[in-house]
Amino acid sequence: MELCERCGRVAPGELEACQACGAKFGRRTGSTYDPELSWAAVRCQFQCRSCGHLSPLDHLDVDGSVSCRRCGLEQAYAVDSWRQALGHAHAVADLAGPDPEGRRPHPRLSIAADNPFKQVGVSATEAGHQQSGQADAGGVSVPNTLRVFAAPGQPLCSSCHEPLSLDVKGPGTIELGCGGCNTRPRYELPQRALELHQALVGVIDGEHRSDAAAVSVEAPEGEQGAIAIKCPSCGAPLEIKDTGQIVTCGFCQTPARIPSSTYGRLVNPKLDPATWWLLFRGPSALRRALERSPEGAGRGGYKVATRSYELPEVVAPPLPVTLALAIGLPLVLLTIAFFLF
Numbered sequence: 001m002e003l004c005e006r007c008g009r010v011a012p013g014e015l016e017a018c019q020a021c022g023a024k025f026g027r028r029t030g031s032t033y034d035p036e037l038s039w040a041a042v043r044c045q046f047q048c049r050s051c052g053h054l055s056p057l058d059h060l061d062v063d064g065s066v067s068c069r070r071c072g073l074e075q076a077y078a079v080d081s082w083r084q085a086l087g088h089a090h091a092v093a094d095l096a097g098p099d100p101e102g103r104r105p106h107p108r109l110s111i112a113a114d115n116p117f118k119q120v121g122v123s124a125t126e127a128g129h130q131q132s133g134q135a136d137a138g139g140v141s142v143p144n145t146l147r148v149f150a151a152p153g154q155p156l157c158s159s160c161h162e163p164l165s166l167d168v169k170g171p172g173t174i175e176l177g178c179g180g181c182n183t184r185p186r187y188e189l190p191q192r193a194l195e196l197h198q199a200l201v202g203v204i205d206g207e208h209r210s211d212a213a214a215v216s217v218e219a220p221e222g223e224q225g226a227i228a229i230k231c232p233s234c235g236a237p238l239e240i241k242d243t244g245q246i247v248t249c250g251f252c253q254t255p256a257r258i259p260s261s262t263y264g265r266l267v268n269p270k271l272d273p274a275t276w277w278l279l280f281r282g283p284s285a286l287r288r289a290l291e292r293s294p295e296g297a298g299r300g301g302y303k304v305a306t307r308s309y310e311l312p313e314v315v316a317p318p319l320p321v322t323l324a325l326a327i328g329l330p331l332v333l334l335t336i337a338f339f340l341f
Contacts, residue, residue, distance in 0.1 A: 003153055003156070004018040004021065004023055004125075004153070005026065006021050007023065008155050008156040009125055009151040009152070009153040010153050012121055012123055012124060013098060013121075014122055014123045015124075015125070019124065019125035020151060034166070035104075036281060038094055038103055038152065038279075038280050039152065039155065040090065040093040040150045040151065040153075040279075041151045041276075042148055042149065043056075043148070043149045043273040043274070044056070045146070045147045047143065048073060049073070049075050049142070053068070053071075053271075056271060056273035056274065058245075059203075059208065059276060060189070060193050060276075061077065062082070062190060062196070064078075064079055064137060065077055070271060075142075076138065076142050077137060077142065078135035078137040078142055080136070081131070081146055082146075082197075084146070085146050086200060086278065087197065088127075089148065089150040090199055090278075090285070090286075092120060092152060093150070093152045093278075095115050095116070095117040095118065095287060096117050096118070096121045096127075097117075098122050102117070102287065106291055109291050111291060114290055115290070126149045127150060127151070128149045129148045129150070130145075130147045130148075131144060131145065132144070133145075157181055159180075159181050160181055162180060164176040165178070165179070168202065169186070172202060173187070173188045173202065173210075174186070174201065174202035174279060184211075187209050199280045199281050200278065200280060201281050203276065203279065204277035205245075206245025207259070209245075212256055213233070213256055214256070215230060215231070215247070215256045215257065215258050216229065216231075216232055217259070229262070231249040231251070234251055236249055236252070238250075238256065240258075
């Protein structure tokens with residue numbers, strides 16, 4: 001898989017620029033992922049119950065509430081609403097092209113005719129999913145509107161744009177590495193997040209980075225919008241840049257994390273959803289459904305792949321052997337019957 005050298009998403013062969021970040025394809029970075037693992041770059045939005053507008057959701061939020069970045073309302077959100085979105089992201093990462101069979105072709109079955117994401121990586125960068133309806137959030141019925149765009153790829157270093165190495169430390173805990181920049185950020189997911197999707201291995205988002213302490217936030221009363229953040233280590237003021245939730249102190253070089261709610265206020269009114277990453281292991285549920293049966297997949301059927309295996313050729317025995325078996329076998333059976341009866 002070839003990657004966009006700016007954002008790390010797949011670089012479709014039929015396109016000249018990335019549909020997600022807009023970068024023109026020049027030198028395309030090659031992916032170095034483990035074949036058992038698959039990355040999905042995602043951008044998410046939810047619909048605010050108050051103002052009705054779409055608001056970015058820039059991390060895997062599982063605390064039961066979200067804040068609208070446009071009107072500021074904090075509102076209940078059903079954690080289970082993530083299940084469909086995670087399933088979509090996993091399916092895109094697993095089934096995307098350029099191979100129409102996706103990442104893990106079956107040795108005998110072909111899903112190419114029914115694969116809904118085979119053009120991702122060929123003529124498209126990402127695939128969208130939108131859900132709506134009601135879900136239960138602590139006994140209260142709330143909307144579970146969520147829009148997700150997912151693309152296969154691999155996370156790149158934000159400084160040198162080279163693919164990051166990966167070390168899975170345990171359930172929900174991953175550590176990334178860049179040899180050139182000598183950085184090793186670590187991310188940890190809570191158990192509640194892992195229960196949403198059994199193939200979920202880890203996440204890369206600012207809220208779940210565990211090796212960076214949260215910044216100190218000062219918001220003086222009576223000064224709406226006036227927010228100051230300070231280094232959690234030395235107390236020095238931190239410069240806010242619209243480059244993500246992780247900032248590095250210019251005095252002590254300590255990395256610090258800006259909480260999502262604070263970051264949203266700082267970058268307002270910029271409402272474009274940020275890109276964050278999900279890591280999955282193994283085949284997606286949609287792949288298993290497509291391979292299993294037309295009813296399970298819900299979209300067409302499956303057929304035997306012509307490129308799978310060939311049955312061994314059956315060779316007929318020579319004619320003398322055939323005649324000997326035809327004459328000798330009945331005589332043997334008659335002899336046995338004579339002695340028995």
